Amino acid sequence: MNLEEMLKKEKEKIESKIKIGSEILYLTKDQCIEAGPDVEQTLEIIERTLDAHGRKEYEMPAKIGIHPYDDVFYHAMPAYVPGQMACGEKWIECYPRNPKEYGLPQTSGLMILNEILTGFPMVIMDGAWLTAMRTPAVTSIAAAALHPDAETFGMFGCGVQGIGHVRYIVHKLMNLKKIYVYDVRRESMERLIEQVKDEVDGVELIMAASPQEVAENCDVMSSATIITRENMAVVKKEWVHAGQTILPCDLNTFWEADIQRNADKYIVDSREEHVLFDGMGYFPDGLPEIYAETGEIVAGIKEGRERKDELIVCSNIGMSVCDVAMAKHIFDAALERDLGTVLKL
The missing domain is CATH 3.30.1780.10 (ornithine cyclodeaminase, domain 1)
Structure with a gap:
């Protein structure tokens, strides 16, 4: 037919x-x-x-x-x-x-x-x-394609999207042992853990004391915070190390710009949308060179992680x-x- x-x-x-x-x-x-x-x-x-x-x-x-x-x-x-x-x-x-x-x-x-x-x-x-359902699905699928053997996951932002990300990630990263969560509001971290604890059986949930604690201890990380034109640089480049996979949902906002710019591979869900946002001023230090789109990795058209020591950033801002x-x-x-x-x- x-x-x-x-x-x-x-x-x-x-x-x-x-x-x-x-x-x-x-x-x-x-x-x-x-x-x-x-x-x-x-x-x-x-x-x-x-x-x-x-x-x-x-x-x-x-x-x-x-x-x-x-x-x-x-x-x-x-x-x-x-x-x-x-x-x-x-x-x-x-x-x-x-x-x-x-x-x-x-x-x-x-x-x-x-x-x-x-x-x-x-x-x-x-x-x-x-939107709340599909966003963490994209992150989790990308995480599995880029870092399937990850044992630790970190989530910045514990609102609706943070809760969704923790709920979804355990379905795709099958070797997870620990999940670190961080939010400026302790009550948000507590609410996240209370809502997902029965769905992450066997995985330890940890309320991090600082963004640095998350960045230094996690194989895979994601962030779902506010989106601003000015880079807030909450996570510093010196906290990030080779071999990690970073999956922001908030453009260039949360991570120090050098992290994305110096990554071994910078992947995006949509080239056209990232170029558009660059033109609107959301990448004041310049849009990093794009290696591939998330879908190209998922479809096997482009290679994902090729070495254990690669630092990979995969920015997914949402596609219609x-x-x-x-x-x-x-x-x-x-x-x-x-x-x-x-x-x-």
Whole structure:
């Protein structure tokens, strides 16, 4: 069956529930969670998507954005992944001030998926939950591809993403013995450990006293903190050593710029998006030379770690191919379970 035939069959399935062109399905966050994939399913979806990205089987312009405040961004993130019949866009915002000032999450967003044969929108859903699910999946898959024998993992930032990263990483790094976590707020570290302790059986969870303790003791590290144009350089280059794998989710923010610039391999999820952010001033010391994209490593097109003493940095800032793939899984499951509200267009 070719793609056109698959799309026609897909359209028939959708129209058994909603009338394309005159109706649209609306899914709340709770309904997305009910229909959504679990950790293992998410890892499967994202690994398949990264493989497709590495093989250039997608269409995804670099995310564009607006910035009403210096510490705030809105991103428009469209993508098309033919192999998963997923086509749509995420509109997402990040307000770091929200939790403290308004008692609201810092990230919110909406997903829209379109029916590919006609182009009409077919579903609107919450976009924050699937973002929280796919982001740690990318980190964990990249970690397994670059450092499968790691025994120690360090997580900087113990919010929603920190919790997700610790929850996911044990599914992909099978030799882990210790996980170090660090956050400027002790209560955040305590909350993370309380939420994940039953899911990391046999792995010791350690609240680090400082960023230096994490950096000096971990084979693999990730950071999910705030994103700023100015490099905060919390982790210093003298704390990092040969043979480590570093997987930031926060651009150039958290790590001293020389760490990325002097890495043996600098890998990114999307070249185009990193070049775009460089042009916007997020790499004031210059964008390091890019060796490969994460998907190219996952697909086996480019070599990952070739020597034990390589220092590898793999920057994953989030790609909409992953978002639309996750959203398509949620939409399909919601149709099967009769979830959501049908609205008139």
